[in-house]
Amino acid sequence: MISRAPRVFRLMMAAVALCAGPARAACPGFGDERAVVAAIGARGEILLSDGRAARFAGLDIPDASRGEAETANDARGWLSSRLIGREVQLRRLGAAADRWGRLLADIAVTGPDSPPGPVSLALLSAGLARVRPEAEARGCLAERLAAEDAARTNGLGLWTDSYYGVVEATDLDDLGQRDGQFAIVEGVVLRVGQGRDRTWLDFGRRGGFSAVIAARQTKAFERAGLVLTALAGARIRVRGAMDNRFGLRMPIAGPEQIERLAQSAGPGAVEPSR
Secondary structure, eight states: OGGGHHHHHHHHHHHHHHHHSOOOOOOOOSOEEEEEEEEEOTTSOEEETTSOEEEETTEEOOOTTSSOHHHHHHHHHHHHHHHTTOEEEEEEOSSSOOTTSOEEEEEEEOSTTSOSSOHHHHHHHTTSOEEOOOGGGGGGHHHHHHHHHHHHHTTOGGGGSTTTSOEETTOHHHHHTOBTSEEEEEEEOOEEEEOSSEEEEESSSTTSOEEEEEGGGHHHHHHTTOOGGGGTTEEEEEEEEBOOBTBSEEEEOSGGGEEEEEEEOOOOEEESOO
C-alpha cells in the first residue's frame, strides 16, 4: 500500500481541484433524467438500479484486459466511490443505445454536496480516461481534450501506463502490436497522398504508419475547416482504432480524430495519386 500512496494522492488532489473549480457545462444531449447507480461494470459501464446500463460516450476507460491491471482498478475504484448508491443526472447523448443496449450518456452527481460539472470531465482530469472521438460527444470535444491534456502534462493516472500513452508515429514495433486497438498516435505528416477513393496521411516512407480518410468524408473535414492537403509537414495527433491488415494504418472517419499541434516541421509533399 505504501508504494501506491503517491499515485493515489495525486488522483485525490486532482479531484479536490475539480471540486473547487467553476461549474462546467454538460454536453448537448437529448434530455435529462434521474437514475440511481447500482454498480460499475468491468469496463467502466454505469449499471443502473432499474436494470439499464449506460456508458460514457466519447471516453476510453481502462479495463483489466489492457495495460497494467492497476490502471483499470484505479479508474473503476474512482467511479465506484463517487457513483454507487448515488442519484445521478443522466444526459443521453445518443438517440439510440449502442449495439450492446447501453445508453450513450454523460452524467453528473446530484445533491447539494456533489462536485459541480459532468463526471466525464472529472474522470479525464484525474487521468483515468482518454478522449475517444464519437459523433454523439462531438459537442463537448474541446473541453474534454483540454482536460485530457492537463492530466497528461501532469502525469496523472493512466498517463504513467505506457499502453495508454501517446505513441510516436515512428515507433513501428509498438504500432504493429496494436491491431484492432484504440490508440493515440503523434508525428509529422511526411506527405499527403490523394487517390480516387481515399486520402493518405503518411508519417513515414514505405512500410511506415499512415492515417487513411475515405473520399466521401472529405466534405466533413472541409466544413470543420481542416484542409487535408495542408497537413503536409504538420505535426498532428490522430486517435482511433488501428487496422493493420494491409500495413500500419488508422482509418479516420471524421475531423474530430485529428488534432493539429503547434509544432510544425515545415512543408511536406502532396502527391496527386496513390
